[in-house]
Amino acid sequence: MPTTRSFTSIWEYDLLEQILIQTINGIVVGMILALVASGLTLIFGIMDVVNFAHGELFMLGAYVGVVTLAATGNFWLALIVATLVVAALGAAIHVTTLRPLLGRDPLNTILVTFGVSLVLQNYALWQFGPVARKINEPFVGHFNLFYLEYPWYRLMIALLSAAIIGALWLFLKYSTYGVWIRATTQDRVMAQAMGIPVPRLLTLVFAIGSGMAAASGVLFGPLVGVNHAMGLDWVLKAFIVVVVGGMGNLVGSIAAAIFISLTESYASLWVSPSQAIIVSFVVLILTLLLRPTGLFVPTPK
Amino acid sequence: MSTGAHTEPLVRVEDIHTYYGKSHILHGVSLEVGHGEIVGLLGRNGVGKSTTLKAIMGLVHPTRGEVLLESQSVGHLPAHRVARLGIGYVPEDRRIFRLLTVSENLRTGLDGRGVSEARKKELLDMVFDYFPVLAERRSQAGGTLSGGEQQMLAIARAMMLEPKIILLDEPTEGLMPRMVSQIRHIIHVLRREGVAVLLVEQNVPLTLEASERVYFMEKGQVRHQAVASELHADHEVVHKYLGV
Numbered sequence: 269m270p271t272t273r274s275f276t277s278i279w280e281y282d283l284l285e286q287i288l289i290q291t292i293n294g295i296v297v298g299m300i301l302a303l304v305a306s307g308l309t310l311i312f313g314i315m316d317v318v319n320f321a322h323g324e325l326f327m328l329g330a331y332v333g334v335v336t337l338a339a340t341g342n343f344w345l346a347l348i349v350a351t352l353v354v355a356a357l358g359a360a361i362h363v364t365t366l367r368p369l370l371g372r373d374p375l376n377t378i379l380v381t382f383g384v385s386l387v388l389q390n391y392a393l394w395q396f397g398p399v400a401r402k403i404n405e406p407f408v409g410h411f412n413l414f415y416l417e418y419p420w421y422r423l424m425i426a427l428l429s430a431a432i433i434g435a436l437w438l439f440l441k442y443s444t445y446g447v448w449i450r451a452t453t454q455d456r457v458m459a460q461a462m463g464i465p466v467p468r469l470l471t472l473v474f475a476i477g478s479g480m481a482a483a484s485g486v487l488f489g490p491l492v493g494v495n496h497a498m499g500l501d502w503v504l505k506a507f508i509v510v511v512v513g514g515m516g517n518l519v520g521s522i523a524a525a526i527f528i529s530l531t532e533s534y535a536s537l538w539v540s541p542s543q544a545i546i547v548s549f550v551v552l553i554l555t556l557l558l559r560p561t562g563l564f565v566p567t568p569k
Numbered sequence: 570m571s572t573g574a575h576t577e578p579l580v581r582v583e584d585i586h587t588y589y590g591k592s593h594i595l596h597g598v599s600l601e602v603g604h605g606e607i608v609g610l611l612g613r614n615g616v617g618k619s620t621t622l623k624a625i626m627g628l629v630h631p632t633r634g635e636v637l638l639e640s641q642s643v644g645h646l647p648a649h650r651v652a653r654l655g656i657g658y659v660p661e662d663r664r665i666f667r668l669l670t671v672s673e674n675l676r677t678g679l680d681g682r683g684v685s686e687a688r689k690k691e692l693l694d695m696v697f698d699y700f701p702v703l704a705e706r707r708s709q710a711g712g713t714l715s716g717g718e719q720q721m722l723a724i725a726r727a728m729m730l731e732p733k734i735i736l737l738d739e740p741t742e743g744l745m746p747r748m749v750s751q752i753r754h755i756i757h758v759l760r761r762e763g764v765a766v767l768l769v770e771q772n773v774p775l776t777l778e779a780s781e782r783v784y785f786m787e788k789g790q791v792r793h794q795a796v797a798s799e800l801h802a803d804h805e806v807v808h809k810y811l812g813v
Contacts, residue, residue, distance in 0.1 A: 444680035463652035
């Protein structure tokens, strides 16, 4: 018997390849999204601040990366400089705009971070113009993934994001500041009564979250190009992730980021990627309807 | 009024007034606690006992009046500064960090104050010695402890700050009657360690037994003070301020 494949088996074989490719894509994008969202959820968890400027910190990180890369030619230096500069900017934003609102209605903080996001976005437009800038990948190797030439850089993004999130986790788990951050997230008043310098700690957390957003911006820059509005898509998705993962829940956010990216990746097998984003909203709406505390949190007792 | 060799009391509250929104809660509270002294604060619900403790802790800032710790004014300081100056706080509902382990709960008061590793170990050994159950459960999440164990943890946690005084708000609230002897034990531990206590309690016999002096509050003011050993739960003063 000659072993000729039937039409259906070829189709299935191709589908399997495509599913694998989309799985890898989904995980790569999911890790970046997790990096953006973990900063957001950390900030929300400890200070109940919904940071609408998070996407702009992501965008500014990418721009600081562009500028540093142009000046030094070193991608890794650009990554570090962008993280530190935007972390410092985050600390300054916290001290000047959010600290004075401590203890006020959360609506005030939403308005103020929204205002900050407008200022930052328009600053970037004014400073860098409307034409997208490019960040060159630090290396351009590919490997063969079925019929695709898959860039190594994409895999590296996923690994580096995982490493940064892992470092954050170790910091939260073992360091003194980590214990303080977790204690303050649970009960800010009692944390203060235990001598934890809460105002300083909140500034630190805002700086960490900002730095993480900036790092994601630089890492993701080579894939999309850098422009003043690039933060919008990301912050929207990051918000979905934070809600689906359970507000303020770090592990939940990471799981939700990968889950949502994978769902979108798989959906784009059948529909165009711009339509696939609808899937995230479907997930968001179903989460809000059926399990508003988040999909990836233990059932409350 | 102060007892012991020190001439200046450890904590002196002078005529403090506080507001919660527009409602006037404390109408000029004054009291003193000496070094190592156990003082009870009695009164009906809602007369401002807890608010008095919060004002001393810096969680509520008085609009008038002074809180002095060893003659230093602390009424305007944020709570984390007050805590580092030597005031420990054990709130009414204990407020254990539920997702932190017992060890991590204790670490919140131990780290970042420049305490040497040797001294940290000494402090941990001390509380584990007094409350062995906490040593057994040191890697368990605080939220999984029983009510009585959580009360021990709340007090052990406050002791990590090496405080001069602990503000103890209704420690027996919500505990089973047989756990009340645990609270007696805890207050005894604090006395032995030379830590002063300002105790707010509904349990009058326990308060009278544990305290040296008691204050009676009514309508946001201290109305009466007495030596605890001269009173009993049926005394007319007790009836006047606590009877229904």
